[in-house]
Amino acid sequence: MNRITLRLGAPIAAAAMALAGVGTAQAASGSVARASKPTYTIAYEGPLSGGNAQLGLNMKFAVQLAINQANSGTTFKKLPFKLKFLAEDDQGSATQSPAAAQAVINNSSVVAVVGPAFSGATKAAEPLYHAANLPTVSPSATAPALATQGWNNFFRVVADDNAQGPGDATYVVKKLGAKKIYTVDDASAYAVGLVQAFAKKAQQLGATVTHQEAPGTTQCQAGTGNVQQYGALATEIKSSGAPVTFYAGYYCDFALLAKALRADGYNGRLMSDDGSLDPHYVSEAGASVANGTLLSCACTNLGSSKTDTTFSSQFKKLAGFAVGTYSAEAYDATNTIIKAMAKVGSNVKRSALVTALHKVVYTGLTKTVHFQPNGNIAGSTVYLYQVKNGSIVELGPVSKLVG
Amino acid sequence: MCFTQNFWNLVVSGLADGFLYALIAIGYTLVYGVLQLINFAHSEVFMSGGFASYFILNAAIGTSQPHGIGSLAFLALGTVGGGLGGALVAFLLERVAYRPLRRRNAPRLAFLISAIGASYFIYNIAGKEFGRNALEIPSPFTNGPVFSIFGATVQTYYVVIAVSAVIMLVLVDRVVAMTRLGKGIRAVAQDAETASLMGVNIDRVISQTFIIGGILGGAAGFLFGLNAGVVYTMGFTPALKAFTAAVLGGIGNIRGAMIGGLLLGIVENLGVACTQASWRDVVAFGILVLVLLVRPTGILGEQLGRAA
Incomplete structure (x- = not known):
């Protein structure tokens, strides 16, 4: 039940915020930002229902957490934009993934996607994302062939x-x-x-x-x-x-x-x-x-360092369950995107963000994220x-x- | 030889699958007998039985592990609970999805659409209400090999399926052959109009036919869920296979459904001995087509259209 409410809830909340106007939305989040700050959306595509939904939910809440923290200024200082979150359910399936991708692409405020989560779904959706020049950073799609298709907008933070x-x-x-x-x-x-x-x-x-x-x-x-x-x-x-x-x-x-x-x-x-x-x-x-x-x-358990335990406890507070497989990777993927956006500045375009992601270096919870030209992560354990x-x-x- | 290497092992697992198919297939064949209708929502009767047994058992024993005699009581309660759940859904299904159409003399196609609609309705409701992950029925036994026959290992779960299925199959066979209700079912199947002239209450007989099919289907849902867990999509493939078994044995014929189920289970399992697991359905349905080419009425079917 929960995840269905969430699934329906995200777009409704987004629509409500759009109706209320940017200024109101920011006032509600308690920020001191001026109304002129633009708002961009980072989307997440992965399974939120279906038999393998747990893996998808592990990631979804991590993305949401990273976005909340960026907005409140705890992880990034003085971002020249506000961020919104959008979750699309593809059930991890290659047949449902293109429709989910299209919904994301059609939302013009989306500048980057965390996901798709599964390899089959990525294979099916990536041609659409590529055509729309929308960068995707997958926390978990590990099929080797994904990096050999010439999709310059494709990135992943796990080894294949x-x-x-x-x-x-x-x-x-x-x-x-x-x-x-x-x-x-x-x-x-x-x-x-x-x-x-x-x-x-x-x-x-x-x-x-x-x-x-x-x-x-x-x-x-x-x-x-x-x-x-x-x-x-x-x-x-x-x-x-x-x-x-x-x-x-x-x-x-x-x-x-x-x-x-x-x-x-x-x-x-x-x-x-x-x-x-x-x-x-x-x-x-x-x-x-x-x-x-x-x-x-190709992912590791979180250690007991202060940043790791802070992440774990805040994740649990938001999600209602403990961090799971790929939570930390999704968190890193989102923060990598935010760091690249910060480099681009206040006017973030999808294509400019693709270029910025090719250059970005971000030290996250699981590893230092730095992409090879084909979108694969550099180094693999x-x-x-x-x-x-x-x-x-x-x-x-x-x-x-x-x- | 691929065929002979694990022959008896595959026959044993095939029989276990086959008993499940047979239990579900009875539901298809009984309903076809009295209504000449394929109840495509029977997969959801099967699923409902699985869920009913899960909830009843959880309420009865919680998460404690039953032992010894308790295990037998657990299995009996699960089977009865599954049967009741299946019977209730089958009964409602007939009342809501079929009887109104029957009253209005709707064409056959309308029944088919109604059946498919009911099936989608029920399994989507289950998915929304009970979640998308499988719910595990706590196992009342530690599953493992119990004895060998011709060098084939027989596991506890297979024994449970075989014993419960044989009891239920024999019972249903006797009920249809010997009781007043069975007489009614056979009479309606043979000629509904004449049966009603002879004083058989057709509506009542049809209702009871759905209930009998529902009991067996629901109990099968419990037996299946005992190993694989219960989830809203659990009915789809097993029910499709059971329908195949009913056609293979001769639709409308109860013993045909039993034989068809057992045969399909064994053939499927032996089929993969020489191929890959992904060829299983190809082999099974290939053989079905061959059998139907030679005997279009199925193995025990005497005529198309009417039989019991």
Whole structure:
């Protein structure tokens, strides 16, 4: 219910503010700014409903928090503009994403987008954003192909799956010593790319890889697949004798596969990716099934520095739940945009902001954000996580773990 | 050989899937028998059963883990709760979406649209009210292998499905074959007009037919949700498969729906042994088309249009 009210609430609030006039809106926010300050909107596109909504909500509130803080002057001093927030729901789906993108583009006060959140959705929406010259900074779209399309407005603050897949494979082969690996993907753009990068590296390191594609299920609103497919798949995996199963996809379907495997008596190690790095994986699979599962991400847990804990506590106050996967990345992405806008000055145009983002250097919670010419983040570290006693704990960067 | 390697394992998981399909398929086939109507909102009857059992069980035991005899009571309560939820929704569905059309002698197409409309209505309401993430029914048992048969491991969950399904399938078969209600159902299916001349209350029989289908569909919703969780989109694929099973077995024929369900489950599972999991539906529906080419009435269907 909450997220629906929010979804409807954002545009209504925006319209109300427009009606009330810029001056009133600023007075309401308690700022001393003059009425001549222009107002720009930073939009967020990601799943706010659907089976993988949690990942999207983790990011949405982080974007909102960054914007609130910029407006109140806590993170940036003396910005020559005011900021507004707009959230568009694409359910993480490639079919719904173009419509969400179009709604964002048609809003002329939008100068930048945080998102789209998922790779498939990004692939479908980015041609529209590119045509509109609207810069997008994704906190989480990791498919490698996204950076090779010549979209100069595309940026992301996470390393792509060409870092994550090989990092995971290195850990599985070198650290766990697996000679046979079973890989499964959910047929999404993200998972297919990831699993290929994983398999290539694993084979280079001398392991044999058996692969199956199991489409995301209607149960998880992630595709056309049927929950019943996992029973037979578990049988195949168990009889292959592979000591490690790597799943590329999202938490909802991974939980179903994990349950099927354990029910069938499979004792091998389970591993998945950043799409599964969510406490919902543990709650949906059950702790007894999920314990021991390895998860990876080119993102890191927040540390205990003062800035990190301040962010965590303010996020919780705004969102009503604790920071999750990609919250910090979304926060960094938004602040990177705001910093680039500040460089442009008080008259922010979409195209000028694209140019500014190519040059910006911003030190955020997770890393120093600086983009390569193709929009990828400079530098990449893959972190491993493991489910222990029903909660997800960080093991550290793969490079250190393998040693 | 891909086919023989995990043969018995795949047959066992296929049977488990098949029992679920069979339970749902009965709903399609019974309604088709008395109304010559495909109740496309039956997927939502299935879903409602899942949700009903979730809420009833939560109210009854909260989050505590049942053990031993408690587990059996848990399963029985869930099945009954799911059945009641399914029956209630099926009953309302007939009253609201079909009976007014029947009174006005609406064309067949109107029933179809009404069914699809009702289905969208119910599952969207469920999505809004109960959220978009799956709700987990606490498991009353630790799922894992319990015994082997021909080298195939049988897990607890499969045993639960098989036992509950066999009880319900036998019961429904006996009810239709032996009771007064069953006689009414068969009479209306054979010739509704003559049945009403002989004193059968057609409206009542149709209502009761929906309720029986709803009980089985709702109970199946519980059994399905026990493993996968309940969520508003849970009905879509299982119900489509069950409809396929009903056609495969001969729509309108109760034992046909049972055989069709079991067969479809097994074929689907064996099909993926030689291909990828993503070929599952291609294999299943390919075989359906082949069977229908040879026997357009389905395996046990005697004639198109009327049967019971």
